[in-house]
Amino acid sequence: MKSYRKELWFETRTRRQLINITPEVETCLRESGITEGLVLCNAMHITASVFINDDEPGLHSDYETWLETLAPEKPYSRYNHNTYEDNADAHLKRTVMGREVVVAVTEGKLDFGPWERIFYGEFDGKRRKRVLVKIIGD
Amino acid sequence: MKSYRKELWFETRTRRQLINITPEVETCLRESGITEGLVLCNAMHITASVFINDDEPGLHSDYETWLETLAPEKPYSRYNHNTYEDNADAHLKRTVMGREVVVAVTEGKLDFGPWERIFYGEFDGKRRKRVLVKIIGD
Amino acid sequence: MKSYRKELWFETRTRRQLINITPEVETCLRESGITEGLVLCNAMHITASVFINDDEPGLHSDYETWLETLAPEKPYSRYNHNTYEDNADAHLKRTVMGREVVVAVTEGKLDFGPWERIFYGEFDGKRRKRVLVKIIGD
DSSP states (O other), X not given: OEEEEEEEEEOOSSSSEEXXXXXXXXHHHHHHTOOXXXXXXXXXXXXXXXXXXXXXXXXXXXXXXXXXXXXXXXXXXXXXXTTXXXXXXXXXXXXXXXXXEEEEEETTEEOOOTTOEEEEEESSOSSOEXXXXXXXXX | OEEEEEEEEEOOSSSSEEEEOHHHHHHHXXXXXXXXXXXXXXXXXXXXXXXXXXXXXXXXXXXXXXXXXXXXXXXXXXXXXXXXXXXXXXXXXXXXXXXXXXXXXXXXXXXXXXXXXXXXXXXXXXXXXXXXXXXXXX | OEEEEEEEEEOOSSSSEEEEOHHHHHHHHHHHTOXXXXXXXXXXXXXXXXXXXXXOHHHHHHHHXXXXXXXXOOOGGXXXXXXXXXXXXXXXXXXXXXXXXXXXXXXXXXXXXXXXXEEEEESSOSSOEEEEEEEEEO
């Protein structure tokens, strides 16, 4: 069994941002030389997400509105977590969006349906944060 | 390491439906000949879900009501994604329910607790869509 | 490829509780002797969750409040599932929090960011329930 590991680093200019990282994960897969197996791709921070959905700006603005409805950023005082922090909402938003994806590798490629794309979801940005790409297989 | 891949196809009559696919996944596992490893089972479409929960009709109707509360289908105009589409709610419902499950394989069986069953969750149906079953192990 | 399996058992005193199980999973990893691979850690019950987030009491009380807003426990009659049961809310809360996590194993350790911790999320406790730890790799 082969294994491969890489960290992808991000620093967004805004508190929240969705970034299509599919090309970076495809590069990792090529570097790994693995043709059959599984890719794990996870946020290494607990206020960020890795998820799979559509690369469509309208949907991304719907995510922003929807997540703010489910877990509003403000007032910061609504959350007990926000004593020295102001990012409780980011922990909850990431919970909705998920920490990780596992993707099949078949014949050296990400085994995706037609519109599947991998995103980094940042919910407490403006600082350097990481995604882990781990690939195992043959 | 062995690997196995199969697509399961679905075409629901209604926009939303939950289908117990545990028997199909068990058939895949038997076909694979793998006795120790992991099964990845994921929706290949971004308006559908694969998740694990109870095969109980009351709970399934609760899911329908609950998901409509969290991410209502209508009015379609409430979502920016719905310009040429009407399925933004399906993207959000699938986000809540999750894209995929990873299940342990032990002694040739899905290593499940007493009530765990795998479901295909369709949120924008009435057309042919797929689930991927990928199994790796020995 | 090596594989390892262990069940972790819990019986909480209260209906809902979050328990940091990172030390137990690290013990499993040491016992497995696996240095490169993947850990799957999942609730074996459909009213409980395994998830990764911060070990911070304020955040945990925010989770309690937030999940009660998204899927209230009472009145029990609001859910069709609650005929012989009273735990429909626990199925929905677990859906939000997720069934499982997959964690990379690198050089014999859980490959975690600085604040990642694994939690057992109990939403219908006061009885014995299980988490599965399955590790595959070399």
